[in-house]
Amino acid sequence: MSEENQPINSEEQHDFIPENQEAIDHSDSxxxxxxxxxxxFLDYASYVILERxxxxxxDGFKPVQRRIMHSMKELDDGRYNKVANVIGHTMQYHPHGDASIGDAMVNIGQKDLLIDCQGNWGNILTGDGxxxxxxxxxRLSKFALEVLFSPKVTEWQLSYDGRKNEPIHLPVKFPMLLAQGGEGIAVGLSTKILPHNxxxxxDASIKILKGKPxxxxxDFPTAGIADVSNYNExxxxxxxxxxAKISQLDKQTLVITQIPFSTDTSKLIDxxxxxxxxxxxKVKKIEDNTAAEVEILIHLYPGVSPDKMIDALYAFxxxxxxxxPLGCVIENCNRPLFIGVNDMLKLSTNRTVGILKRELEIQLEELETKWHFxxxxxxxxxxEMYIDFKLYADKExxxxxxxxxxxPFKKVLLRDIVDEDLQKLTQIPMIRITRFDSDKADEGIAKLEAEMEEVKHHLANIIDFAIDYFTRLKEKYGKGRxxxxxxxxxxxxxxxKVVLRNTKLYVNREEGFIGTSLKKDEYVADCSDIDDVIVFLRDGKMLVTKVDDKKFIGKDIIHIAVFDKNDKRTIYNMIYRDGKSGPSYIKRFNVSGVTRDKExxxxxxxxxxQVLYFSANPNGxxxxxxxxxxxxxxxxKLKWDMDFAEIMIKGRASKGNTVTKYPIKKIxxxxKGISTLRPRKIWFDDTVQRLNVDGRGELLGEFKPNDRLLIINQSGKLKTIIPELTTHFEEDMIVLEKWNSNKPISxxxxxxxxxxxxxxxxxxxxENKEEIFITEHEKSQLEIVSTDWKPMAEVIFAKVKGVQKENQLVNLEEFIAVKGIKALGNQLTTDKVKQINLLDPLPFEELIEEEEVSTENLDSETPSFEDIDIQLDDDGQITLSLE
Incomplete structure (x- = not known):
């Protein structure tokens, strides 16, 4: 410790001197x-960052982890050691504290890579200690013994008290940090390196050595599902x-079989x-059956949608x-380095090559020394140089x-002779000299020369040698990983969209209040406390606001509903009077992007x-x-009809088309009308296993409000559903298409x-019931299924007693008539079947009924330029309409 950092001696401490007391000159002390x-503070921060x-x-280790590994190597005799003994031995190198050493050792052991554990080492799935x-x-695992230690290439330093030598870094020949992951909070910075497979x-290290991308x-030990699209290395x-991996066990039960990284079943259930x-x-009951594998059963109340509940579990x-992630490591023992995992792996791979090369060089030196002697x-x-020894009295x-x-023999040797060589020769026992076998000695030298050539070959092709080393590691230890x-x-x-509607929304239209506490007033809809509400007033004002207990909006409310900002299919039809005595206008519009609480x-x-007529239409x-x-x-003309279908849908700020310049008495x-919107196109994105309307994946078709999807699973289950974007699909789904009620399933x-x-x-x-169309015997299984009009199949028979029957082509439409879904069907064959393949169907022209396409009914009179209304909608699109 420097002089300026020495603690103040008690003799040098002074009391505070009041102003009215004579000061004593202690400037010298x-x-x-x-x-x-x-x-x-800087010293402390540096210590925590570099040493803890x-x-x-x-090598991918923190100091305490490195000392644990070194201690276990020193104690290693092939048998298990008590963890308490390892902790005590580790404290010889640094007094970390028994608790911190024990926790660090358990953390390494739970990763199941370096330590062979025996006893109760806790459970990362349940959080049990x-x-x-x-x-x-x-004890050390065989993998650890192979990749962590190489004393001859290890750099050493003195322990904290100078009594022991400890490694500065372990000569790790594997990307240990990326395999195990690591995290820590220091002073002013932190690190979080995620584990990898x-x-x-x-495989990636081999690609680096081969110069490939x-x-x-x-890859997390808790399994689960991960979206790494924003991993950023x-x-x-x-x-x-x-x-978590959540699936539907039955209509009222969900099961979690894998959990997210950085949590456990206890925290998840909480x-x-x-x-x-x-x-x-809204959950009825939770059962935790986790043991060696995760199993959390979530029981739902009747009427709760399992699909919607899965999304809600993910959301809340x-x-x-x-x-x-945050890639922060210590470089050269003296400074933190922020680096991505790709660069970490490159550094680790290059260091492995360097260690392998140094080991080969040491091995070559040892072989050359043996060959020389x-x-x-x-x-x-x-x-027979030993015969004349008696003629020389002294060593020199x-x-x-x-x-x-x-x-005379210097030319055949690899290096010069030194005193140490001669000293070893003079110490050869006479019995060894008398029994010396020249042929056996030549064999030994030839064997050493062969080993030296092999090592030299490895050094000359060090990259290939490193690739072979990594390949052997994968073959030896990669199974089961x-x-x-x-x-x-x-x-x-x-x-x-997935929150439970756990409260009710009410409105007092005359006084202008909305809220969940107005239980004596008019009920509007079920809602949640995170929903938005859209409100329309008689004076033509519109407002989107958050659900609240009680909130004043404005008097004379004509419409209120829970608001969905992405809903472009809800169309509002409106007629309003412009001013106190102005003309009336008709308009149709939707509401999407708005600012909350802006009028x-x-x-x-x-x-x-004033608004004279208003209606909200969820399907246009x-x-x-x-x-x-x-x-x-x-x-x-005091009375006539108007059809909103003749009015174009424009932005909410549009003026609208003129209805009349005279006062309207009543509307x-x-x-009631039908939808004027086009059928909605729906796609299925196989990557996320979800329906969407954004054009991602395979187009399933155009769907009207009552159109349904047909879903068939490999297990023989079948159902039809109204396509909802929140629908979850089971992993064994083999058919997903727009359902045609007239088309038979084969x-x-x-x-x-x-x-x-x-x-x-x-x-x-x-159509509203899920059914199984194969027999329910445990060995029954679906081979092929087709929704084609004229499907064809090929039956390949097994060879029986050396006889191979020719393949059979089957026209399923001709083979059997359409029957009930519970019918057993007709037997295909009595012969032993090897395989059944579905072939391309026979051609068939489906009769499609022509549908009337509604068009705008334009006025027969030729419009002038003044009659055209030009509007800019919410999406920035220009629309033209006739006044």
Whole structure:
């Protein structure tokens, strides 16, 4: 410690001197503390960063982890050691503390790579802790013994008290940091390196050595599903979204079989219970059956949609988490380095090559030393130099004699002879000299020369040698270390679409209040506390606001509903009077992007404007209305009909088309309308296993409000559903298409009870019920299924007693008539079947009914330029319409 950092001696401490007391001059003994705390803080921060929290790039270990590994190597005798003994031995190198050493050792052991564990080491799935160190045992794994240690290439330093030598870095010949991952919080910085797959790291290292491109994505020990589209090579700013694997066990039960990284089953269940208490979701009961594998059963109340609940679990609980990686490591023992996982792997691979090269060089030096002495020994004994030893009384004279004797043989040696060589020759026992076998010695030298040539070959082709090394590691230790985490792009779940409608919305139209506490007033709809509400007033004002207990909007509310900002299919039909006595206008519009709590005027903002007619149509319906005018002057036509289907849908700010310049007495609904919107195109994105209307994936068709999807699973289950974008699909789904109720479904299946193949054709009898169309025997299985009009199949028979029957072509339409879905069907064959293939169907022209396409009914009169209304809608598109 420097002099300025020495603690103040008690004799040098002084009391505070009041102003009215005579000051004593102690200037010679005062120590200034200016800057002390700054220096001390920097020293502390540096210590925490370099010696505690952040792993080294060279071997991937923090200091405590490195000392644990070194201690276990020193204690290694092939048997298990008590963890308490390892902790005590580790403290010889640094007094980390028994608890911190024990926790670090358990953390390494739970990663199942370097430590062979025995006893209760805890459970990363449930969060259960390990038993006390005196009860559990450990030893180094075979993998650790092979890749972590090489004393001859290790750099050493003194331990904290100078009594022991410890490694500065372990000569790790594997990307250990990326395989295990690591995280730590230091002073002013942190690190979070995610774990990666063992085999994928080796494959990537081989690609680096071959100069090929590679990509690395994390693989978590808890499995689960991950979206790595924003991984950013594990650097600052990247994100990995991780999800639990949730599936539907039955109509009222969900099962979680894999959990996200960085959580456990206890925390996950707690988050579900908290979301349930807050009313975000509605769960009946949770069962945790987790043991060696995760199994959490979530029981739902009747009427709760399993699909919607899965999305809600992702939106409001720890079933989906976002992990922020941050690649920070220590470089050269003295400074932090922010680096991506690709560069980490390149550095690790190059360091492995360097260590392998140094090991080969040391091995070559040792072989050359052995070869050198073996030749010296052979020459020494063959030339009988030992006979004249008695002529020399001192060591110097003897060595001078031996140097002269070896002079003729210098050319055959690899290096010069030194005193140490001669000393070893003089110490050869006489019995060994008398029993010396020259031929055996030559064999030994030849063997050494062969080994030296092999090592030289490896050094000359060090990259190929390193590739072979990584390949052997994968073959030896890679089995059972396949990828656990499924990589998949996630769709974005909107919380407002999946939140439980846990409260009710009410309105007082006359006084202008809305809220969830107005229980004596008019009920509007079920809602949640995160929903938005859209409100229209009689004066033409519109407002979108957050759900609240009680909120004043404005008097004379004409329409209120829960608002969906992405809903472009809800069309509002409106007629309004422009000002107190101005003309009336008709318009149709939708509402999408708006600013919350901003008031919008749907009229021309003239005082006295009033909405005369208003309707909200969730599927773009256009009704027919009757206009009744007041008797004014000589107006003859006081009544006529108007069809909203003739009005173009434009932006909410559009003026609209003129209805009349005269006062309107009343507007009556004459006829409810049908949707004027085109059928909605729906696609299926196989990557995320979701429906969408954004053009991603395979187009399933155009769907009207009552059109349905047909879903068939490999298990023989069948159902039809109204296509909703929140629908989840099972993994064994084999058919997904727009359902045609007139098209029969053809199937060939194996009946487990009768042990025969059957063909059946049927129509879906109950569109609202999921049904199984094969027999329910445990050995029954679906072979092929087709929704073609004239499907064809090929039957390949098994060879029986050396006889091979020719393949059979089957026209399923001719083979059997359409029957009920529960019918057994007709037997396909009695012969033993090897395989059944579905072929291209026979041609068939489907009769399509022509549909009437509604068009705008334009006025027969030729419009002038003044009659054209030009409007800019919310999407920036220009629309033209006739006034």
């Amino acid at each position: 005062i120590t200034k503390v200016t800057g002390m705390y700054k220096d001390w 929290a952040v792993p080294a790039i060279e 390990a038993a006390a160190p005196r009860y559990i045992e450990a 063992f085999n994928e790291l080796i 590679f990509t690395l994505y994390p 594990g650097m600052r700013g990247g994100r990995v979204r991780v999800r 988050s579900i219970l908290k979301a349930n208490e807050k009313g975000k979701i 609980t720890d079933c989906e988490l976002s992990v922020a 073996a030749n010296l020994e052979k020459i020494f004994i063959r030339e 004279a003897l060595f001078e004699y031996m140097y002269k004797s070896f002079e 396949e990828r656990l985490t499924e990589l998949r792009n996630f769709d974005t779940i909107e919380a407002t 919008y005027d749907l009229t021309q903002e003239k005082p006295g404007s 319906e256009a009704e027919v209305i009757t206009i009744l005018l007041r008797q004014v002057g000589s107006v003859k 009556e609904l004459k006829e 199937a060939i299946y194996y009946d487990g009870e009768k042990e025969r193949y059957f063909i059946k054709r049927f129509l879906v009898e109950n």
